[in-house]
Amino acid sequence: MPELLKAADLFCERDERILFADLSFAVDQGEILHIQGANGAGKTTLLRRLVGLSWVVEGNVTWHAPVADGDALDGNRFWYLAHRPAVTLLQTPLENLAFAMALHNQVLAPEALWQALSTVGLRGYEDVPAHSLSAGQQRRVSLARLYLDLPEVRLWLLDEPFTALDASAVNQLEQRIVSFAEQGGTVIMTSHHGLHHAAVRPLHIGAPL
Amino acid sequence: MIAILRTTLTREMTLAFRRRADLLNPLFFFVVVVSLFPIGVTLDLAKLALMAPGILWVSALLASLLSLDLMFRNDFDDGTLEQMLLAAVPPQLLVLCKIISHWLVTGLPLTVLSPVLSVMLALPAKAVPVLMLSLLLGTLSLSLIGSVGAALTVGLRKGGLLLTILIMPILVPVLIFGTSTVQAMATDQPWQGYLALLGAFTAGAFALTPWLTVAALNVTVGD
Amino acid sequence: MWQIFVRWFHKCSSPKWFYQMSKPWSFWLGWAAFVLIGVALVWGLAFSPVERVQGNSYRIIFIHVPSAFLSEAIYMTIAIAGAVGLIWRIKLAFYVAKACIPIGMTMAFLALATGAIWGKPTWGDWWVWDMRITSMLILFLLYLGLWALHNAMERPESGDRAAAILALVGVVNIPIIKYSVNLVTTLHQPATLKFTEKAPMHISMLVPLLLSILGFYLAFLAWMFIRARLEILKRERKALWAQKEIEQLGGL
Numbered sequence: 001m002p003e004l005l006k007a008a009d010l011f012c013e014r015d016e017r018i019l020f021a022d023l024s025f026a027v028d029q030g031e032i033l034h035i036q037g038a039n040g041a042g043k044t045t046l047l048r049r050l051v052g053l054s055w056v057v058e059g060n061v062t063w064h065a066p067v068a069d070g071d072a073l074d075g076n077r078f079w080y081l082a083h084r085p086a087v088t089l090l091q092t093p094l095e096n097l098a099f100a101m102a103l104h105n106q107v108l109a110p111e112a113l114w115q116a117l118s119t120v121g122l123r124g125y126e127d128v129p130a131h132s133l134s135a136g137q138q139r140r141v142s143l144a145r146l147y148l149d150l151p152e153v154r155l156w157l158l159d160e161p162f163t164a165l166d167a168s169a170v171n172q173l174e175q176r177i178v179s180f181a182e183q184g185g186t187v188i189m190t191s192h193h194g195l196h197h198a199a200v201r202p203l204h205i206g207a208p209l
Numbered sequence: 210m211i212a213i214l215r216t217t218l219t220r221e222m223t224l225a226f227r228r229r230a231d232l233l234n235p236l237f238f239f240v241v242v243v244s245l246f247p248i249g250v251t252l253d254l255a256k257l258a259l260m261a262p263g264i265l266w267v268s269a270l271l272a273s274l275l276s277l278d279l280m281f282r283n284d285f286d287d288g289t290l291e292q293m294l295l296a297a298v299p300p301q302l303l304v305l306c307k308i309i310s311h312w313l314v315t316g317l318p319l320t321v322l323s324p325v326l327s328v329m330l331a332l333p334a335k336a337v338p339v340l341m342l343s344l345l346l347g348t349l350s351l352s353l354i355g356s357v358g359a360a361l362t363v364g365l366r367k368g369g370l371l372l373t374i375l376i377m378p379i380l381v382p383v384l385i386f387g388t389s390t391v392q393a394m395a396t397d398q399p400w401q402g403y404l405a406l407l408g409a410f411t412a413g414a415f416a417l418t419p420w421l422t423v424a425a426l427n428v429t430v431g432d
Numbered sequence: 433m434w435q436i437f438v439r440w441f442h443k444c445s446s447p448k449w450f451y452q453m454s455k456p457w458s459f460w461l462g463w464a465a466f467v468l469i470g471v472a473l474v475w476g477l478a479f480s481p482v483e484r485v486q487g488n489s490y491r492i493i494f495i496h497v498p499s500a501f502l503s504e505a506i507y508m509t510i511a512i513a514g515a516v517g518l519i520w521r522i523k524l525a526f527y528v529a530k531a532c533i534p535i536g537m538t539m540a541f542l543a544l545a546t547g548a549i550w551g552k553p554t555w556g557d558w559w560v561w562d563m564r565i566t567s568m569l570i571l572f573l574l575y576l577g578l579w580a581l582h583n584a585m586e587r588p589e590s591g592d593r594a595a596a597i598l599a600l601v602g603v604v605n606i607p608i609i610k611y612s613v614n615l616v617t618t619l620h621q622p623a624t625l626k627f628t629e630k631a632p633m634h635i636s637m638l639v640p641l642l643l644s645i646l647g648f649y650l651a652f653l654a655w656m657f658i659r660a661r662l663e664i665l666k667r668e669r670k671a672l673w674a675q676k677e678i679e680q681l682g683g684l
Contacts, residue, residue, distance in 0.1 A: 013670075053291055054431045056587070075297030084288035090227045095220070099289075102216040103296035103303075357601055361594050365584045375577040378570040379601060382608045410608065417604070424518070425597050432590040 001028040003064055004155070004186050005050070010059035012042050012049075019045070020205050023059070027188060029154070032181050032200045035190040041206030043190035044083060047159050050188065051080050067155045067186075076105060078155035083163070085142040089131035093122055093141040096130060100145050108148065116144040121169065135164040146176055156180065158189040213298050214306060221310035224283070231279055235272040235315050236322060242268040243326045254331040261330035262391035265340065266347065266384055268326075269319045273348050274376065276315050277355040278362070278369040280307055281426070285363045291430055300426070301419035304360075308352050308418070316348025336395040343404060346411045347387040353414040354379050360425035364432055382410060445522040447664045448673050458657035461650045468647030476640035483637075489553040494641055496546040498648035499539045500564075503571055504606075506536035506652065510578070511603035514596030526592035527667065529599070530582060531659035535652055537575040543568055567610055574602045588667065 003026055010023040019042035027033050035043045042057075049057035052072050062068075067077040087096050097113050117126050120140040130138055143161065156177075162170050174195060177187050181199045189195075225232060246264045247257055257264075284290040293303050323344055324337045332340065358376040362368035386407040393400035443449055476494040483490040510529045517525035547565060548558045559565070578595045585591035668674040 048431075051295065053294065055589075056431070073295075075295060080292070080295055082288050082291055086288035086292050088224065088283070088287060088289055090224055091220070095223075099216065099220050100292065102213045102220075103292055103298060105210075105213060105297040107212050107216075354601070357597065361581060361598060362584070368584075371577075371580055371584055374573070374580060375598060378573045378577065378609075379605050381566075381570055382605065382611075421597055421601060425594065428585075428590050428593045428597065432586050 001030045001184075003027070004029050004031075004067060005064070005188075006060075006062045007050070008060040008062075010046070010049070010057050010061075012045055012057045014042070014045070014056070023205075025203055027186060027201075029186050030181055030184050030199065031186055032177060032195065032197065033186075033188045033203055034195055034200050035188070035203045035205060036192075037190075037205035043205055044159055046205065047157055047188065047190055051078075051157055073155075076152050078157060079145060079153055080157045081142055081146075081159060081161055083159045085139045087130050087138045087141050089138075090129060092127045092129055093117055093133075093144070094126045096141050097144050100142075101148075104150070104153075106150065112148060113144075116147045117141075119147045120144045120172070136166060136169065139164050140169060143173060146173075146180070154185050156185065156187045156189070158187065158191075160191055161189060162191055162193040210298070210302075214302060217303055217306040218310055221307055222313065225310060225314045228279075231276060232314055235275045236318055238275055239268050239272040239319055239322060240326065242271065243329060247329065258331040258333065258395070261327060261332035262336070262340065262388045262395065264330060265323055265327060265332070266344070266388045266391070269316075269323065269344055269348060270351055270380060270384060272319055273315050273351045274355065274373060276311070277352075277359050277376070278372055280311050280356060280359045281363040285429070290363075290426065294423070294426060294430060300423045304356065304419050304422045304426070308356050308422075311356075312349050312352040316345070316352055319348060320344040332391075333395050336391055339394040339400055339404070340391045343387045343390045343407060346404075346407045347383050350383045350407070350411045350414050351376075351380060353411070353418045354383075356422045357418055357425055360422045360429060362429075364429040383407065386410065445520075445524050447524050447527065447668050448671070450524055450527075451661055451664050451677070454657035454661060458654045458661075461657070462654035465647045465651035465654055468643050468650065472640045472644035472647055476637070476644065480637050480640060481634070489550060492546050492550045493637075494644045496543060496550060497641060498645045499542040499546065500568065501645060502648050502652055503536055503539035503543055503568070503575075505649075506532050506539060507571060507574065507599075507606070508603065510536065511599045514599040517592060518596050518600075523592075523667070524664075526596065527663045528656065528660050529596065530592065531656050531663050533575060533578050533582070533595075535655055535659070537572065537579065539648075539652075540568060540572040540575055544572060563610075567606075570609055571606070574599075577602075 005027040007026070008024045011021045012019040023046075025033075035046060037043050045054060045056055048054035050061055062071050063073050067073055069075075086100075087093075088099070091099070094110075094113055094117065097117065098108075101108050101113070114126060117123065120143055122137065122140055122144070125133060125137065130141060133141070139161075146156065158177075161173060165173065170193065177189075177195070178197050178199070181187055181197075243264060246260070250260070251257060281290060284293065294300050296303065320341050323340055327337055327340060355372075355376050358372045358379075361375065362372045365371060386403050390400045390403040390407060393403060472494055477491050480491070482488055510532050513525045513529035513532070516522055517529065544565070547568070551560060552558050578598055581595050581598055582588075582591040585594055665674055665678060669678065
């Protein structure tokens with residue numbers, strides 16, 4: 001499978017401690033890269049560098065087609081789900097999902113949004129303000145976009161996506177990630193939760209656990 | 210693209226209305242500050258009329274400043290700001306939507322309220338339309354320029370206080386142009402020039418600030 | 433040809449080169465400044481003739497004018513250095529900009545203070561809201577904002593970029609401030625020294641003033657070099673050359 005990401009000589013220092021140095025890796029299309037490490041090892045920092053939000057990590061990061069726009073990422077081609085679910089609490093799940101679509105330059109039919117919310121188990125909660133949902137439900141709101149049919153999106157960058165999810169939701173997300181990879185999508189995720197599948201490649205940061 | 214901007218603008222306005230308390234704060238502040246001046250300074254209407262343009266303008270600017278910090282704060286706190294910076298839509302347009310909605314929710318109501326308050330300060334009636342026009346442009350300038358300051362300080366503790374210090378020097382020309390316009394009108398002097406300057410300043414800010422604000426947001430988010 | 437330029441550009445934007453290059457310069461410039469300012473002040477304070485209208489109080493001009501000039505020149509320097517740093521990502525530009533901020537702030541404060549001291553016997557008031565003074569006050573507030581922003585950010589790199597953005601917003605604004613404050617009638621005298629006209633001052637007052645201005649500029653350069661060197665050591669402390677230098681200076 002063609003190469004999607006090349007990272008070379010990554011170096012990260014925080015508070016006078018070196019988190020990682022001389023880190024180099026490549027990711028091919030269809031792979032699931034699972035970044036592992038202890039708390040504070042720099043997983044989120046690394047992911048944010050890959051996405052282009054943070055420049056604390058020094059080194060070279062090159063993205064290739066089809067997700068690239070030059071060297072960096074093309075906004076149409078990926079989803080980035082951060083540790084905070086990016087759910088606006090004063091809005092309903094439906095509004096949140098619609099706004100996420102708008103940011104992605106997509107206007108979808110309301111039925112598609114309802115369907116996605118129903119898939120993640122939020123049927124009946126579509127019009128409830130997000131602040132009255134539990135933490136797990138709020139995370140599901142942000143995960144709902146992964147269940148939409150958007151053929152342009154070929155890359156997912158997920159930061160601790162399993163946080164606060166119950167066992168059935170965890171299973172569902174695992175299956176979704178695997179099926180996305182089988183269709184040729186690439187997933188780069190950080191998680192303390194182990195994901196077992198042939199396509200998963202671990203990348204360990206920091207001292208061994 | 211238009212649909213996206215409409216969605217974003219609708220979202221901003223909806224959120225503003227759901228935070229009604231935040232909406233009314235600047236307006237209350239405006240009324241209170243303007244009311245305090247006659248009580249604290251002078252009850253003589255002739256003297257108040259002289260000071261009216263300045264008092265109205267300063268109070269309107271300060272009231273607008275109050276809600277400036279909120280422009281990005283909520284989205285920064287829940288992570289939506291990052292998503293905006295990573296979006297497929299140019300972030301400058303999203304920022305412009307935020308600025309416009311801030312102005313619609315703060316500057317515009319202040320402008321609408323100003324004729325009522327101008328009566329309290331004995332501003333000559335003929336100066337009121339010019340006052341409203343100048344405030345309309347001035348509060349828009351404040352929202353535009355203030356967005357750069359808000360973007361720089363949203364990630365900081367006590368960011369609100371620093372915001373005021375940072376933005377204050379830049380607001381001086383706006384204040385001077387605005388009050389000169391109204392004063393000129395009130396004293397039957399040519400006022401169009403000052404208003405034109407204010408308009409030019411606002412137009413310039415409109416063109417430049419979205420880029421500066423996005424650069425500032427990138428710095429804040431990457432900190 | 434282009435290769436030569438590119439190599440020169442890379443050399444000049446290296447903090448290590450700047451560190452080493454500036455050492456002798458700051459030494460000699462510093463002493464030259466000391467001499468110039470000393471001569472200018474002694475001449476101006478003791479030997480220049482008494483002014484017809486203001487008497488002896490005009491003598492503060494030898495500090496007031498240079499500090500006013502310098503505060504504005506330094507702000508332009510900070511803005512340009514910030515722009516260079518943002519556009520071409522040259523760290524050295526950020527270090528220089530950061531080093532200039534306290535110097536500019538001091539100059540602005542000095543201009544305001546000496547102006548007030550001068551204003552009292554001349555105009556009767558410590559403070560007057562006039563064009564020049566208001567602009568200088570705003571400039572001082574801009575410096576204050578830059579410094580506050582640097583210190584407020586978590587990482588120094590973020591502080592560099594944030595301050596550079598703020599400096600750019602301010603610099604676009606400075607001509608506007610000057611123009612807009614012009615709308616108010618001025619009590620402060622208009623510019624006495626213009627490049628294009630013959631100076632209206634007598635030569636016995638003009639020469640010490642020019643010497644003083646030159647001395648202040650050299651002092652700024654020397655002081656900026658010293659501050660920038662310190663900033664370079666702080667930021668580049670992981671580099672080998674920097675560690676050797678720190679050890680040589682006596683360790684951390």
